[in-house]
Amino acid sequence: MSEPVMDPRFEYSVKQTHIVRPPSQNLATFGVTKVHYYVVTEPVYTDLNPAKGHPEAVIRDGVVTAERPRVVTPQYLLNTEGFGTEAREFLRHLQHEYGPYSPGLLYGYKNEPQATEIVSGEPDEVANRIARRLDEEEKALAAVIKGVDELWDVSLMKFIFELTNHSVQSNMAELQSSGLLETKQGVPNDARRRIDWMINEARKGNIDPSDIHKELKRWDLFEEYQDRFFELFKRR
Secondary structure (H helix, E strand, O other): OOOOOOOHHHHHHHHHOEEEEOOOOOOOOOOOEEEEEEEEEOOHHHOOOOOOOOOEEEEEEEEEEEOOOEEEOHHHHHOOOOOOHHHHHHHHHHHHHHOOOOOEEEOOEEEEEEEEEEEEOOHHHHHHHHHHHHHHOOOOOEEEEEOOHHHHHHHHHHHHHHHHHHHHHHHHHHHHHOOOOOEEOOEEHHHHHHHHHHHHHHHOOOOOHHHHHHHHHHOOOHHHHHHHHHHHHHOO
């Protein structure tokens, strides 16, 4: 499988991104994590009018919500829709390298941008000022990122990647100590726990049974759970 070539603009944005203040807490292992972020950039129009007198910075803030990390396997991901040819080839490589049922973590994120403002000051100065304020307020789940204006979302993605990479060891250790990485017939205990939760939520009307059906098919567990699944329709 050939290595994909990164767009030069993306590569530049990644290299120019600096995490000025990371969160002081890792992503939660057994719950949802909300991180308030501030991406500080130099306005793109600075290059168009470098002679402008006073330096300015753009501040974009928002919230990234990280779902509870889920234990998955290469086999599970191969049964999931939405992956392209190259991604599926990579999953087959993982399956061959580590085995079809080796557990790993899948993280899900949602980004909610909130506001954008332009302020006076050099971007580095503005970013450090925000970081000091967050330190004084003891905001454990807040981050400041110095990025690139036209591709600020790439800068945000670099932050998310680094936060995930920093959290994965502690998340895996906590799941291991809870027995949720152990597998039975190729299915991690964490997956069975999630399916039980989904069924209980469906009984309350909070989850569509079709979502449970998809999850059971991805784990090849429909036959084992079919009686409990069909009971959902008897209750309606």
